[in-house]
Amino acid sequence: MTNTKEQFMSSKLRHLPVLSKEVLSLLQPKPGEVWFDATVGLAGHSQLILTAIQPNGRLIAMDQDPAMMVLAREKLGNEKNILIFQGNFDQISDLFAQHQIPLVDGLLADLGICSVQLDDPQRGFSFRMECPLDMRMNQEIGERADQIIARSEEEELADIFYYYGEERQSRRIARKIVQERKKQAITTTGQLANIVRSCLPRSPKQRIDPATRVFQALRIAVNDELGALERFLSQIPSIVKPGGRVGIISFHSLEDRMVKLEFKKQDLWSTITRKPIEASEEELKENPRCRSAKLRVAILKDPSGQPVSNETNLGIG
Numbered sequence: 001m002t003n004t005k006e007q008f009m010s011s012k013l014r015h016l017p018v019l020s021k022e023v024l025s026l027l028q029p030k031p032g033e034v035w036f037d038a039t040v041g042l043a044g045h046s047q048l049i050l051t052a053i054q055p056n057g058r059l060i061a062m063d064q065d066p067a068m069m070v071l072a073r074e075k076l077g078n079e080k081n082i083l084i085f086q087g088n089f090d091q092i093s094d095l096f097a098q099h100q101i102p103l104v105d106g107l108l109a110d111l112g113i114c115s116v117q118l119d120d121p122q123r124g125f126s127f128r129m130e131c132p133l134d135m136r137m138n139q140e141i142g143e144r145a146d147q148i149i150a151r152s153e154e155e156e157l158a159d160i161f162y163y164y165g166e167e168r169q170s171r172r173i174a175r176k177i178v179q180e181r182k183k184q185a186i187t188t189t190g191q192l193a194n195i196v197r198s199c200l201p202r203s204p205k206q207r208i209d210p211a212t213r214v215f216q217a218l219r220i221a222v223n224d225e226l227g228a229l230e231r232f233l234s235q236i237p238s239i240v241k242p243g244g245r246v247g248i249i250s251f252h253s254l255e256d257r258m259v260k261l262e263f264k265k266q267d268l269w270s271t272i273t274r275k276p277i278e279a280s281e282e283e284l285k286e287n288p289r290c291r292s293a294k295l296r297v298a299i300l301k302d303p304s305g306q307p308v309s310n311e312t313n314l315g316i317g
C-alpha cells in the first residue's frame with residue numbers, strides 16, 4: 001500500500017458518508033445500544049452511530065480490507081466501547097461466535113469500495129492511473145483481476161462484463177481481450193482500459209469513460225461481491241436481536257435486488273423502506289458518489305413472526 005497515511009489525511013477531510021441523515025433517521029441508533037458496522041471503511045458512518053449510542057453504547061466494526069482497518073482504527077481510536085476486527089461479512093456468524101459478540105441492536109452495511117481504495121495506485125481499482133490489475137479488497141487472499149483475465153474463457157469474460165457491468169458490448173470486448181492476451185499478458189489497468197476503449201470509441205459528449213463498466217464488473221467478480229452479499233444476508237438474523245434495525249446501502253441494481261428480496265421475507269422482516277431511499281439533490285451536489293446509492297431498512301421480527309417494539313427490544317440479549 002502506498003501513501004496510505006497521506007491519502008487518509010486528505011480523505012479524512014473530504015470523506016462524506018453517503019445518505020448519512022437518512023441512515024440516522026431510519027436506523028435510529030439510541031444511547032446504550034450495541035451497533036455493528038459491517039463495512040467500516042473510513043469510519044464515517046461508524047462515527048455517526050458511535051455518537052448516537054452514547055452514553056454506554058458499544059460499536060462493533062469490521063472490514064475485509066486490512067488497509068482500511070488501519071485507517072478505521074486511527075479514526076475511531078482505541079476506546080473500550082469499540083471493537084474493530086478484520087474479516088469478510090460473508091462469515092459473520094462464525095466471526096461473531098469467535099469474538100464472543102452478543103446479538104446487536106442494529107446493523108449497517110455500506111457496500112462496495114471507498115475512495116481511498118479507488119485512489120490507491122497499488123490496488124488496481126481505477127483506470128485513471130497505470131497500476132497492477134489487482135482489485136482484491138483483501139490483498140492477502142484470492143485471485144487478482146489479471147489472473148481472472150488470463151485464465152477465463154472468452155464466454156466467461158463476456159458474462160462477467162454483461163451481468164456485473166451491464167456492458168452491452170461485452171462479447172466484443174471479451175473477444176478483443178482474448179486476442180490481445182495471446183500477444184502479451186494483460187497485467188495493468190492501463191492495458192485493460194485501452195483494450196476496452198479500442199472496442200468502444202468514445203464520443204466527445206460522453207462523460208463516463210467507456211472502461212468504467214468493465215472495471216466495475218471485474219471488481220465484483222474478483223471479490224465475489226454478489227456471493228458474499230447473499231451469504232451475509234442469510235446470516236444477519238443470527239447476529240441481530242429481534243426488533244433490531246438493519247440498513248443496507250447498495251450501489252448496483254443486482255445488489256439492491258438481493259436486499260429487496262431478502263427484506264420481502266415476511267416471516268423475518270418488517271420493511272421500513274417500501275422503496276429504496278436515494279440521495280437528495282443537495283447531497284448529490286456535495287457528493288456525486290451518492291448517485292447510485294440505495295438504502296433499504298428493515299426490522300428483524302421475533303421468531304414468532306411478530307414485530308418487536310423498541311421497549312421490548314431493550315431487554316433482550
Ligand SMILES: C[S@@+](CC[C@H](N)C(=O)[O-])C[C@H]1O[C@@H](n2cnc3c(N)ncnc32)[C@H](O)[C@@H]1O
Pocket residue numbers: 016017018038039040041042043044045046062063064065068087088089090110111112113114137228
Ligand atoms: C463504501 S466503503 C464504506 C464506507 C463507510 N461506510 C464510511 O463511512 O467510511 C465499503 C467498505 O466495505 C468493505 N467491504 C466490501 N465488501 C466487504 C465484505 N464482503 N466484508 C467486509 N468488508 C467489505 C470495503 O473494503 C470498504 O472499506
